[in-house]
Amino acid sequence: MYVAGDREALIAGSQWDLKPFNLIRPRSLPEAVSAMAAEPDPVPYAGGTDMVAALREARRIGSLVWLRDLDELRGVREADGHLSIGALLTHADGANNEALQAIPGFAAAWSRIATVRIRWTATIGGNLMARRTRYEMSILLTALDARLRFATAEGEVLARPLDIWTGDVPARALLARIELPLDGAPRLDYERSMRPTTTQALCIRDDAGARRGRAVIATEYLPPFAFDVDPGAGGGAAGIAETAFEALPADFQDPAVGNTYLRKAGAVFLKRQMLRLGAADA
Ligand SMILES: Cc1cc2nc3c(=O)[nH]c(=O)nc-3n(C[C@H](O)[C@H](O)[C@H](O)COP(=O)(O)OP(=O)(O)OC[C@H]3O[C@@H](n4cnc5c(N)ncnc54)[C@H](O)[C@@H]3O)c2cc1C
Numbered sequence: 409m410y411v412a413g414d415r416e417a418l419i420a421g422s423q424w425d426l427k428p429f430n431l432i433r434p435r436s437l438p439e440a441v442s443a444m445a446a447e448p449d450p451v452p453y454a455g456g457t458d459m460v461a462a463l464r465e466a467r468r469i470g471s472l473v474w475l476r477d478l479d480e481l482r483g484v485r486e487a488d489g490h491l492s493i494g495a496l497l498t499h500a501d502g503a504n505n506e507a508l509q510a511i512p513g514f515a516a517a518w519s520r521i522a523t524v525r526i527r528w529t530a531t532i533g534g535n536l537m538a539r540r541t542r543y544e545m546s547i548l549l550t551a552l553d554a555r556l557r558f559a560t561a562e563g564e565v566l567a568r569p570l571d572i573w574t575g576d577v578p579a580r581a582l583l584a585r586i587e588l589p590l591d592g593a594p595r596l597d598y599e600r601s602m603r604p605t606t607t608q609a610l611c612i613r614d615d616a617g618a619r620r621g622r623a624v625i626a627t628e629y630l631p632p633f634a635f636d637v638d639p640g641a642g643g644g645a646a647g648i649a650e651t652a653f654e655a656l657p658a659d660f661q662d663p664a665v666g667n668t669y670l671r672k673a674g675a676v677f678l679k680r681q682m683l684r685l686g687a688a689d690a
Contacts, residue, residue, distance in 0.1 A: 421463060422463075425466070426469070427468075427469075430471035430472070431474065432447060432450075432473045433474045433477060434473065437478055437480040437582070437584060440475065441559045441582060443473050444580045444581075445560075445561035445580055447471035447473065450470060451467070451469045451472055452537070452582060453474050453475060454476070454531040454534040455498065455530045457526050457529055458530075462538070475495075475496060475533075476496065480494070481533070482494040482496050483497070484502075484505050484507045485507070486510065490555075490587045490590055491507060491587065491588045491590065493586045495532060495582075495583045495584055497531060498528060498531055499522055499526070499535075500528050503515050511594050511596060512595040513595050513597055514588075514596050516598075518548070520600060521544055532586060536556070541629050542628045544603075546570070546573075547608075547624050547626045548609050550570055551610060551611040551622050551623065552588050552611050553611070553622060554568070554586050554588050555589075556571070557583075557584050558581035561580070565578060570631070573631035573632075591615065592613025592614050592620070593613065595611070596610070596611050597610045597681040597684050597685050599680070602677075606625060607627075608626075608678065609623065609624045610622070610637065610678060610681040610682065610687075612639065612687045619639045619640055621638070621687060622635075623637050623652060627662050627665055627670070628662070629663065630660065637652040637678065637682070644688065646679045646690075648682065648688050649675040652678060653674055656671055656674070
């Protein structure tokens, strides 16, 4: 969408349409939070790879808040039974991070996101906060039961990845860290051979002898839908997958792919995912 004054048209904008804006370079998270609260139309800048697309869509920038000097948003650490990932971790660093090996399959899934050039600068936080259904991090993180830690002028706000689609995240919040619980020894399988039509993640955990699964399906145009999988239900992997897919709402479909197709293909993928994770018998 091209916006010029009060005129709008379906023509992509470019950097030449940019109006002058403030550049804020905070040195700490509290400084960044203050800037987000005080500046006009603040836009956080992490890797900037989505920002180019957003500018073509006429995103307005009042003040650009440069996040890249914030150490609080960096690194991966393990504490209190979870992994804590800084929002600035890039796709390349995430895929190669030793600590993330605590969740088999996660780094491998992350390594398949985006192109080489983009992976060095694109961040996990930007992938989530761009709020684009075709981006994949919210699918993986929903399957992994992630918790998001946001910093705001009113204090810390905790949220889930699905909350970014429902507007339950305060408008001027900064995503600081992403926490992944390690209880039940989670392991992940990600099926993206049909992307962008549909992609699907499955996380399996073993709790005190009971096995539980969380599956997430998404399409190019729909936010992820999460549902439980009960590997102990019997009926073999195919039966378990078909039963689990009964939870998919009848209106979960988009202009490119219908509900019946998603249900059938999804159940086939889910069966394969359970077998790959050793979560059920054939
Ligand atoms: C050629 C290409 C191929 C791609 N392929 C894929 C793919 O296969 N799969 C996939 O999932 N994605 C893909 N992407 C998207 C890419 O992963 C995202 O552009 C990237 O992760 C965004 O991260 P960033 O750090 O560059 O975000 P930025 O562009 O800096 O920011 C994106 C948005 O998030 C906001 N933001 C950033 N950080 C924060 C924060 N900490 N708190 C609050 N708001 C924040 C910004 O204000 C902005 O609105 C591709 C992109 C390109 C250009």
